[in-house]
Amino acid sequence: MIYFDHAATGMPKSEGVINAVASAMRFCGNPGRGSYELASSGDRTLFDCRNELAHEFGALPENCVLTKNTTEALNIAIKGYVLAKKELVHVLVSDFDHNAVSRIIYDLKQREKIKVTVFESDLFDDKKTVQNFENSITEKTSLAVFTHASNVCGRIFPVKKMRKIAKSRGITVITDIAQTAGILDINTEDYGDIICLPGHKGLYGPAGTGAMIISRDFDSQLYPLLHGGTGILSADMKMPSFLPERFEAGSLNAPAYAGLCAALKEKDLKNKKLTQKIYKYLLSELKNMKGITVIGAPEEKQEENWVPIILINLWGYNSEEAAEMLAKENIAVRGGLHCAYKAHKKLGTLKTGGVRISIGRGNTMVHAQALIDTLARKMTC
Amino acid sequence: MDTVIVLTSMTYAYKAQEILNRQGINNSLTRNAQTARIRGCGYGLKIDDSQSGYVQKLLSENGIKIAGVTGAGKK
Numbered sequence: 042m043i044y045f046d047h048a049a050t051g052m053p054k055s056e057g058v059i060n061a062v063a064s065a066m067r068f069c070g071n072p073g074r075g076s077y078e079l080a081s082s083g084d085r086t087l088f089d090c091r092n093e094l095a096h097e098f099g100a101l102p103e104n105c106v107l108t109k110n111t112t113e114a115l116n117i118a119i120k121g122y123v124l125a126k127k128e129l130v131h132v133l134v135s136d137f138d139h140n141a142v143s144r145i146i147y148d149l150k151q152r153e154k155i156k157v158t159v160f161e162s163d164l165f166d167d168k169k170t171v172q173n174f175e176n177s178i179t180e181k182t183s184l185a186v187f188t189h190a191s192n193v194c195g196r197i198f199p200v201k202k203m204r205k206i207a208k209s210r211g212i213t214v215i216t217d218i219a220q221t222a223g224i225l226d227i228n229t230e231d232y233g234d235i236i237c238l239p240g241h242k243g244l245y246g247p248a249g250t251g252a253m254i255i256s257r258d259f260d261s262q263l264y265p266l267l268h269g270g271t272g273i274l275s276a277d278m279k280m281p282s283f284l285p286e287r288f289e290a291g292s293l294n295a296p297a298y299a300g301l302c303a304a305l306k307e308k309d310l311k312n313k314k315l316t317q318k319i320y321k322y323l324l325s326e327l328k329n330m331k332g333i334t335v336i337g338a339p340e341e342k343q344e345e346n347w348v349p350i351i352l353i354n355l356w357g358y359n360s361e362e363a364a365e366m367l368a369k370e371n372i373a374v375r376g377g378l379h380c381a382y383k384a385h386k387k388l389g390t391l392k393t394g395g396v397r398i399s400i401g402r403g404n405t406m407v408h409a410q411a412l413i414d415t416l417a418r419k420m421t422c
Numbered sequence: 423m424d425t426v427i428v429l430t431s432m433t434y435a436y437k438a439q440e441i442l443n444r445q446g447i448n449n450s451l452t453r454n455a456q457t458a459r460i461r462g463c464g465y466g467l468k469i470d471d472s473q474s475g476y477v478q479k480l481l482s483e484n485g486i487k488i489a490g491v492t493g494a495g496k497k
Contacts, residue, residue: 073432076453088436103433273431273464283487286431 043372043408047401048192048220048350048379051245055307058300062247065299071292073272083295090298091285093305094252097244098236099228104255106285107298111219112141114237114253115186117288118215119145121263122184123154130155131181133174133212135162135198136387137191140380142217146186156181162387164337167199167346174203184213189232190220193384193397194337195350197221201231213261224313224348234259245402246301249294255284267291312402319400319409320349326413332356332420336395337388349400352388355420360394367396370415374398425474425493426452426466429486435465438486445480447473464489 044052065086070079072087091102098105108114119142123130132155134146149155160177163169174185185207190197200216207214216233223243229236233256240250265280269290274281281287321344328335336352355363364376377394378385385391398412429435435451442449452466469477471493481488 076451081451084432084436088433091433102437103431281431283430285433 043411044403045398045400045408045412046373046375047404048195048242048397048399049375050241050248051223051243051401053403054245054247054300055304057303057307058246061303062296062300065296069295069299072295074292086295086299086302087293090302090305093302094254097305097308098222098238098254099230100254101257103284104229104257106253106255106288107293108237108251108253108288109249109294110241110251111217111237111239112251114251115141115215115217116145117253117266118235118237118263119184119186120149120266121288122213122215122261123149124264125262126183129153130183131179132157133177133182133185134159135186135188136160137162137193137196137198137384138186138188138381139192139217139219139384140382141219142186142188143381143383155184158182159383162196162198164194164196165340165343167202171199171202171206175206178206178210178212182210182212184215187214187216187233189216189218189225189227190348190350191337191381191384192220192350193379193381193395194352194388195220195347195399196337196339197225197346197348200233204231204233213259220348220350223308229254230256230258234261240297240301240304243401244301244304245307246304247297250297250301253288263288265290315406316349316400316402316404317344319404319406320344320347320351322406323398323400323409323412324351327351327353327416330413330416330420333416336390351398351400352390352395353398354390354393354395355416360390360396363396366419367412367415372412372415424468425471425491426468427474427477427481427488428464428466428490428492430464430489432465434486435467437484438467438481441480441484441486442467442469442477447477466492 069083069086072083074080091105094105095102136159158177160173187200189200204214214233215235218236218238222238236254240246241248265287267290271286327333334354339347360376364374367374375397450468452468
């Protein structure tokens with residue numbers, strides 16, 4: 042199988058990650074539930090994972106809340122922020138959000154907790170995106186939710202600049218870094234008051250891992266979405282007021298976080314230069330291939346503004362059919378709408394969907410050539 | 423005789439332990455009855471009484487929240 046679906050989850054996982062999970066399944070008890078060796082080993086596992094996350098994203102270990110994915114992190118962050126406020130919250134969101142943001146926003150709007158303004162992102166001009174964001178700010182804006190890079194076409198948005206503007210205007214920023222964590226260097230403070238990330242995509246940890254990381258100087262209290270046991274303060278019916286336990290009710294998946302910890306220590310395995318080379322090669326070939334439409338891709342010399350994701354459509358094929366046809370050729374890509382209605386609407390592919398090719402650590406130039414050859418053969422049939 | 427410094431959470435307990443280890447201060451993590459009396463369930467760092475004052479100052483300077491102190495080193 043040639044795997045070009047790294048935007049869904051990074052594959053293959055390393056032996057180091059697999060071994061760490063297996064070992065933790067043998068030697069980790071339930072973290073925070075005792076002083077015996079198995080429970081202590083679970084405690085240590087979670088602490089080590091937080092330490093690695095803190096190191097990777099320039100944060101404090103206690104500000105790294107472990108979640109099962111980006112979606113859970115975004116729910117805790119956005120709903121936690123809004124539900125802690127008594128007044129209606131004016132929120133700014135982009136037009137490239139994943140449903141992990143859009144559905145939360147839709148729900149809160151339906152419940153009349155927020156007022157929403159969507160600012161327009163420009164695919165080719167960051168200045169326009171920043172200007173559109175700034176023009177959308179009103180005196181009542183208190184929250185902005187950013188998508189760092191589109192999971193549909195890979196465009197990286199100027200979050201750092203928008204964060205700076207938001208900060209100067211006293212606006213809280215929550216950023217979805219699902220497609221950039223492990224791909225780009227990210228310091229929490231530069232990208233938001235809160236960043237939400239997966240452990241299993243660009244970081245190559247196990248599925249079912251993620252984190253909500255809160256910047257050092259964020260001082261608003263979030264309402265905890267989950268309530269339950271934390272292994273501490275058991276006589277108090279309120280959730281703890283401090284991090285990370287405030288947002289981590291219930292038993293945590295220590296083996297998975299042992300795997301994430303191992304993955305975070307393997308940064309040098311990522312081979313970013315080769316990934317970029319494959320991306321540029323595929324982009325150039327696909328743009329010139331008869332019967333293929335490339336959507337939302339960079340112009341020449343703009344590639345650094347995109348993560349290695351390419352969206353295409355094959356003439357005469359529905360995107361799901363095209364993905365299925367490639368699967369039969371042992372090539373894994375993803376068709377459809379990629380849980381991102383707004384992005385497809387913006388790109389004009391709502392009816393057709395698209396075939397997403399996402400490149401990652403395990404790919405080689407041989408894989409890229411095989412994909413190009415297969416597509417060329419299919420399109421000339 | 424030992425003093426137990428009770429921390430607000432497991433994360434702070436491990437962070438505190440790393441700080442003490444770096445300073446070469448003998449300590450051990452505990453979830454004994456003393457910590458439970460202060461916080462219901464919680465984590466404590468067992469240290470020698472003679473170092474209680476210094477350890478509390480050191481941890482506070484490093485941003486570690488102390489929930490309570492039990493044993494002879496209690497102020």
